[in-house]
Amino acid sequence: RSAVEITTEALKRIEVVDPKVKSFLCITADHALKVAKQVDQKIAAKEEIGLLAGIPIGIKDNMCTTGIPTTCASRILENFVPPYESTVTQKLKDAGAVMVGKTNLDEFAMGSSTENSGYQITANPWDLSRVPGGSSGGSAAAVAASECVVALGSDTGGSIRQPASLCGIVGLKPTYGLVSRFGLVAYASSLDQIGPLSRSVEDAAILLGAIAGYDNKDSTSLNVPIPDYTQFLKKSLKGLKIGIIEETFGEGLDSIVEKTVNEAIAQLKSLGAKVQKISCPRFRYGLPAYYIIAPSEASANLARYDAVKYGIRENADSLIDMYTKTRAKGFGTEVKRRIMLGTYALSAGYYDAYYLKAQKVRTLIKQDFDAAFEKVDVLVCPTTPTTAFKAGEKTSDPLSMYLSDLMTIPVNLAGLPGMSIPCGFDQEGLPIGLQLIGNVLEEGKLFQVGYAYE
Numbered sequence: 001r002s003a004v005e006i007t008t009e010a011l012k013r014i015e016v017v018d019p020k021v022k023s024f025l026c027i028t029a030d031h032a033l034k035v036a037k038q039v040d041q042k043i044a045a046k047e048e049i050g051l052l053a054g055i056p057i058g059i060k061d062n063m064c065t066t067g068i069p070t071t072c073a074s075r076i077l078e079n080f081v082p083p084y085e086s087t088v089t090q091k092l093k094d095a096g097a098v099m100v101g102k103t104n105l106d107e108f109a110m111g112s113s114t115e116n117s118g119y120q121i122t123a124n125p126w127d128l129s130r131v132p133g134g135s136s137g138g139s140a141a142a143v144a145a146s147e148c149v150v151a152l153g154s155d156t157g158g159s160i161r162q163p164a165s166l167c168g169i170v171g172l173k174p175t176y177g178l179v180s181r182f183g184l185v186a187y188a189s190s191l192d193q194i195g196p197l198s199r200s201v202e203d204a205a206i207l208l209g210a211i212a213g214y215d216n217k218d219s220t221s222l223n224v225p226i227p228d229y230t231q232f233l234k235k236s237l238k239g240l241k242i243g244i245i246e247e248t249f250g251e252g253l254d255s256i257v258e259k260t261v262n263e264a265i266a267q268l269k270s271l272g273a274k275v276q277k278i279s280c281p282r283f284r285y286g287l288p289a290y291y292i293i294a295p296s297e298a299s300a301n302l303a304r305y306d307a308v309k310y311g312i313r314e315n316a317d318s319l320i321d322m323y324t325k326t327r328a329k330g331f332g333t334e335v336k337r338r339i340m341l342g343t344y345a346l347s348a349g350y351y352d353a354y355y356l357k358a359q360k361v362r363t364l365i366k367q368d369f370d371a372a373f374e375k376v377d378v379l380v381c382p383t384t385p386t387t388a389f390k391a392g393e394k395t396s397d398p399l400s401m402y403l404s405d406l407m408t409i410p411v412n413l414a415g416l417p418g419m420s421i422p423c424g425f426d427q428e429g430l431p432i433g434l435q436l437i438g439n440v441l442e443e444g445k446l447f448q449v450g451y452a453y454e
């Protein structure tokens with residue numbers, strides 16, 4: 001089929017499904033058909049086409065796209081149309097991918113259910129009364145509901161892996177620095193990474209290959225060679241050492257999640273992997289450290305929404321009033337909570353007690369991982385303690401919402417790659433995810449294990 005035919009099908013599917021799932025904040029039909037036509041013309045002229053030519057893709061709405069609104073699901077950016085393109089979306093364009101729309105998220109990527117969006121609530125395609133996870137819930141739901149083939153999300157504390165797990169798809173957070181953050185609207189800069197969401201491990205490997213690589217526009221970009229990730233797919237697991245993170249089992253973990261994850265681990269064993277238990281004693285301090293570090297960075301990053309440079313503006317008699325009125329109106333409750341928490345943690349007299357201490361905890365967590373990777377190649381654990389919860393169930397209790405990311409956050413704090421793959425269903429038919437964690441730049445091993453399991 002031609003790229004135009006494939007794109008038209010995806011757009012039709014979106015038209016039918018999206019009124020129920022609500023994955024997209026903006027559907028870019030004209031743009032998509034234009035790009036698809038260009039791909040078809042190239043094919044007709046026997047010109048070289050990119051690896052992703054004609055593939056319909058969804059982009060989380062916190063990545064800047066020239067001439068196409070980029071809202072971060074915040075009212076404060078309601079009218080923002082970026083004059084520049086993020087590096088990842090430029091790379092996808094160059095590879096011939098067809099962006100069909102911008103996907104919903106928790107405002108500024110702060111949340112675990114996509115309910116913090118300033119515009120709409122996305123549903124979990126497996127059960128419309130449940131959340132798709134977050135913050136990349138729009139991207140995860142769009143892929144799970146076949147509204148696009150693959151999508152990009154961003155992951156600061158679990159925002160790719162947790163929604164992938166809750167929607168029964170594959171989601172990968174790469175090593176910090178592997179994928180450029182240029183044009184990704186910053187939430188917590190030392191943790192944010194962009195990565196793929198897909199229905200198969202192979203698609204994730206292909207998509208990562210397309211977006212990874214050094215970028216001089218991102219000062220934390222790693223200058224390392226990018227392997228062909230598909231070469232890892234067919235490698236056997238014979239002799240590969242896998243460690244089960246002991247501390248992730250026990251209290252708070254749903255028994256069906258525990259059972260299903262254990263069965264998946266048994267299968268890895270039967271595929272030839274050598275499995276052992278590994279202790280990461282400081283893993284559990286990840287969550288509290290994260291909720292100091294991420295809001296602190298967010299409070300600084302979000303200072304730029306001052307009604308002057310971009311975004312909405314509330315008129316007022318003084319500059320200070322304009323700031324306050326605009327920010328009071330434009331930001332949602334969770335974003336305000338994080339700005340206040342972060343500002344508090346960074347203020348004089350509290351910095352040492354909170355921020356500095358959290359950074360020390362971060363180092364200890366990294367040391368646990370370093371010790372683990374001296375013994376094993378890949379670590380495994382559940383991605384989330386429970387399957388998808390009901391919409392509205394946790395909105396009034398931020399702490400219980402924060403707990404969804406208990407097992408994903410330490411990976412961001414240590415800058416490591418982590419991937420969630422589907423490994424079964426609970427009694428109600430809701431998907432369960434298995435998290436694979438690799439050492440720095442060892443995405444290949446995650447693909448190896450994921451593909452063999454799949």
Ligand code: GLN
Nearest residue numbers: 109110111156157158159
């Ligand atoms: N749920 C976490 C938070 O609210 C992680 C979000 C993310 O990874 N962007 O901060």
